[in-house]
Amino acid sequence: MAFLDYEMLRLIWWALLGILLIGFALTDGFDLGVAALLPFVAREDRERRMVINTIGPTWEGNQVWFILGGGAIFAAWPFVYAVSFSGFYLAMFLVLSALILRPVGFKYRSKRPDPAWRARWDWALFVGGLMPALVFGVAVGNVLSGAPFRLDSDLRAFYEGTLLGLFTPFTLLCGLLSVAMLVLHGSAWITLKVEQTSAVHARARAIGTVAALLSILLFAGGWAFVAYGDIGYRIVGDVDPLGPSNPLRTTSEAAAGAWLANYGAHPWMMIAPILGFAGALLALFGIRRGSEPAAFTGSSLSAAGIIATVGLSMFPFLLPSRIDPHSSLTVWNASSSAHTLAIMVVATVVFLPIVLAYTAWAYKVMFGRVTARDVATNPDFY
Template identity: 45%
Template sequence: MIEYELLKIIWWVLVGVLLIGFALTDGFDMGSMALMPFVGKDDEERRAAINTIAPHWDGNQVWFITAGGALFAAWPMVYATAFSGMYWALLLVLFALFLRPVGFDYRSKLENTKWRNAWDWGLCIGGAVPALVFGVAFGNMFLGVPFTLDETVRSTYTGSFFELLNPFALVCGLVSLTMLAAHGGAWLMLRTEGALRTRSAQATRYMGILFLICFLGAGAWLYFGNIEGYTLVTPYDTNGVANPLAKEVLTDANHGWMNNYSIYPITILAPVMAIIGGIIVVLASTKNKAGLSFLGTSFAVIGSILTAGFALFPFLMPSSIHPNISLTMWDAVSSQMTLSVMTVAACIFVPLILAYTTWCYYKMWGVITKKHIQDHTHSLY
């Protein structure tokens, strides 16, 4: 059996991979729909934008479901605390996501302008709201979540929904929203032509610029803004059984969350990657280079998620009330047997998902044009 400490590290990496997979695939779905009412100026252009993701949007959500399932199985305490404490935020995401399947299926059922416009804005909300809330959630991880644990490790959340919408978290939300909107715009550049592609390139450039401003602003706020970072006091038994009550955590308002970048210098590649990706997006979209723009947004997505993960490591959910009970990858984890079984399953199914997804994109690739919409008006979204 694999050593318990190694299994904990493996699942920290795998959950990160699943989050990146979700952001890369379902991210351009949400981003393209967030931009769709603005870049599509008539019904055919909007239908073209919708049908660029039509064969894949529901399959892409497998990454989201898998990441949620992996969180529940690998880190059950984090899952329980997050889903009970941030209940209203998660409901907001859920109801926004509800607009996507019904919007795709019902939007073009009636040839009525008001009907279709309403669903267009519904699809926009269904893309923009989750992208914003996911970033807000990450922002609150850096500030600490107001929860406590009793002697039976039962969590109690003492905050409110509106407390989550603090200025720093909203900036992080804008990082996520602009990043995924740029990703979606680059996707539309790849899959459309003519005026729709030109407007998508302009939107991608604007979103890329805003992403760089927000990303650098959030980093500067984290570095200079007296936000307390958490540090796990060593020595600590990383191979021990899960018990979030058996540790000591120090807080440091002097660049605390940046300590990992000093301890592990290679991790600085993550924010560098995000910044370089944002610069590529701005430059490539200015030249109307779709492939290079999409590569840049992919770099920005991967770099941004890794930046947050590396800065927080090994913390998963810091407590702003009692730092010592913060949940980490070492002590909020499932049993060794559970992680072992999950690792075997992941080794089998993750490659299958990757292979199947790649094959689907290969078989269904192509540019969606106005003529294609006109020729298949009754068989497309």
């Protein structure tokens, strides 16, 4: 890795973190969307079994991206991991509690034929899909607006926020955008996976249309909030991309509208927000015209564009501090050592293609539409 200096290694891991988060949104994201839609697109047990079995074979593997993302933050950005996971502890607990409901719901809902028993587990699956989607969006909103933490001279982190303090008008807008984005993705997946003549397919199309429109409106609202609200941070003075990882060596300040500065300096970054809007429009077109591949491609592009917009807008910030901007964590001051990042690059080059190849093979093997006849005649279905 002699040809990669410390600056390049930091940039690589910033990009890889974004790729892992996008991978999580594109795979486990439609699982969350499908679960959040379960009570609304399916009205009786056979229909609900159809919906559940659209994600039943793959949801566990899709969680790999969530684990990889958390591992990447822990290893590549230890300051970010320490501050965010300790400060947002209660919010993370809500997410994990909701995610725990998913495997339990999948495994237990069909253990008894009692309708009330199955209905309770169906609502548990709904919570397991909606809650993470909402909280993840609220968390991103708090990252954009700044987290209430500070570092002392010994680099000890002190979090001075509360759980309810995470929910502000802007962060709630981000949470609703996250829900709309993943519900759109889940709707597109359902239309791709269930038989086209079913009532489930028709309901998924109807909800997907609304979710696509809401994604566009909420994304535009978030953009306006960032452009005209009191949101944004910037680095004051020179930055040493090769310097040691010490957040207190960087001077940062709050600056309204600063998140848009990167687009003026690097116009190519506008690709991300354009992709966010264009993907949602493509998904809307595909849903309305009955083109399921176009709808799913559009929802995927929209999710990728929205997430990329956040990362590109904030660069080089990773976690700004609202109460003490001087403590803000950036790509240049919060990474692991160059040696650690280099070893991780080698591991990623070796193992990430294996994960991608296995994932592609699994989807190929398990591809196909789920029909009412399948769930009626196959006892191995959920």
